[in-house]
Amino acid sequence: MRSPALDPGARATAAQALSVSVATGAYGVSFGALAVAAGLTPAQALALSALMFTGGSQFALVGVVGAGGSGAAAAATAALLGVRNGLYGLQVAPLLGVRGARRLLAAHLTIDESTAVGTAQPTPVLRRLGFWLTGAGVLVLWCAATALGTVLGDALGDPRRFGLDAAAAAAFLALLWPRLRERAPAAVAVAAAVLATAAVPVLPPGLPVLAAVLAVPLVLALRVGRRDTPPGAPS
Amino acid sequence: MTGWALVLGASAACYGLKLAGHLAPAGWLQRPTTARTAALVTVALLAALVAVQSLADGRAVVVDSRVPALAAAALALALRAPFLLVVVLAAAVAAGLRALGWP
Numbered sequence: 001m002r003s004p005a006l007d008p009g010a011r012a013t014a015a016q017a018l019s020v021s022v023a024t025g026a027y028g029v030s031f032g033a034l035a036v037a038a039g040l041t042p043a044q045a046l047a048l049s050a051l052m053f054t055g056g057s058q059f060a061l062v063g064v065v066g067a068g069g070s071g072a073a074a075a076a077t078a079a080l081l082g083v084r085n086g087l088y089g090l091q092v093a094p095l096l097g098v099r100g101a102r103r104l105l106a107a108h109l110t111i112d113e114s115t116a117v118g119t120a121q122p123t124p125v126l127r128r129l130g131f132w133l134t135g136a137g138v139l140v141l142w143c144a145a146t147a148l149g150t151v152l153g154d155a156l157g158d159p160r161r162f163g164l165d166a167a168a169a170a171a172f173l174a175l176l177w178p179r180l181r182e183r184a185p186a187a188v189a190v191a192a193a194v195l196a197t198a199a200v201p202v203l204p205p206g207l208p209v210l211a212a213v214l215a216v217p218l219v220l221a222l223r224v225g226r227r228d229t230p231p232g233a234p235s
Numbered sequence: 236m237t238g239w240a241l242v243l244g245a246s247a248a249c250y251g252l253k254l255a256g257h258l259a260p261a262g263w264l265q266r267p268t269t270a271r272t273a274a275l276v277t278v279a280l281l282a283a284l285v286a287v288q289s290l291a292d293g294r295a296v297v298v299d300s301r302v303p304a305l306a307a308a309a310l311a312l313a314l315r316a317p318f319l320l321v322v323v324l325a326a327a328v329a330a331g332l333r334a335l336g337w338p
Contacts, residue, residue: 044239082249090256164326166308170321
């Protein structure tokens with residue numbers, strides 16, 4: 001048996017995991033800066049990155065706190081945004097097949113990026129490799145970047161000047177892109193983007209993203225793409 | 236709920252949600268409808284995150300430098316550019332346009 005490190009497939013998976021980790025981790029600088037600007041201490045910002053470890057919820061929490069929202073509203077928004085990680089858990093648990101302490105760790109590493117890279121790999125071995133490498137890589141770099149961000153916060157000034165907000169949008173688009181090959185997901189994506197945008201002026205920060213999940217029953221009711229490849233088939 | 240209570244309480248809630256997905260009965264995803272729905276929910280959330288990250292400014296919807304940056308990212312993805320290049324390109328386009336005085 002060849003070493004996985006020499007396998008071209010494993011190398012491609014590792015390269016993808018690394019680039020996702022670096023790109024996402026870099027964005028942690030802006031999280032650290034924004035958290036401190038919102039009034040959290042550097043230790044609290046770092047604790048969020050290490051313990052909450054789900055960027056959407058973290059940005060939502062400091063956004064609500066920074067906008068003067070209540071702690072309960074901040075916690076509720078963060079938790080609601082974290083619901084999707086539960087859905088990711090449903091998806092990745094069968095791929096990983098782990099128990100005990102490893103399952104507890106796998107749950108902690110279940111985020112957008114690890115799920116996206118893991119599920120995008122062609123074989124079961126590479127799916128596990130992609131999940132673990134991306135989860136661990138993002139965790140380490142995300143925490144290091146958060147620490148850096150809390151220090152650089154003032155020096156960096158507005159993260160928008162460096163286009164970090166656009167980088168976040170592009171990162172989510174890059175994660176979405178490979179899932180749009182069929183009609184139903186493409187219809188869901190368009191409907192969800194429209195719903196979320198329409199909800200921005202109406203709902204408190206954080207909730208438009210959750211409201212967009214209504215795109216799924218909508219598209220299923222319209223039976224868009226009912227002849228798409230059945231689930232389980234390679235995509 | 237403020238300070239450390241907020242940080243630790245909200246973190247515990249987020250971890251609990253992650254763990255719930257891992258502890259759910261294995262049979263849940265064996266049903267094709269559940270698997271399909273779960274995958275579509277992921278797509279909906281990611282698409283909504285793209286829209287909100289590129290158009291929302293607090294409670295307002297604005298078109299600023301993020302939009303051309305996202306268009307550049309989409310073009311790069313269509314040309315099969317690697318992830319990091321896509322993200323750096325988007326940041327560079329937004330930063331460049333803002334340096335030129337765009338919002």
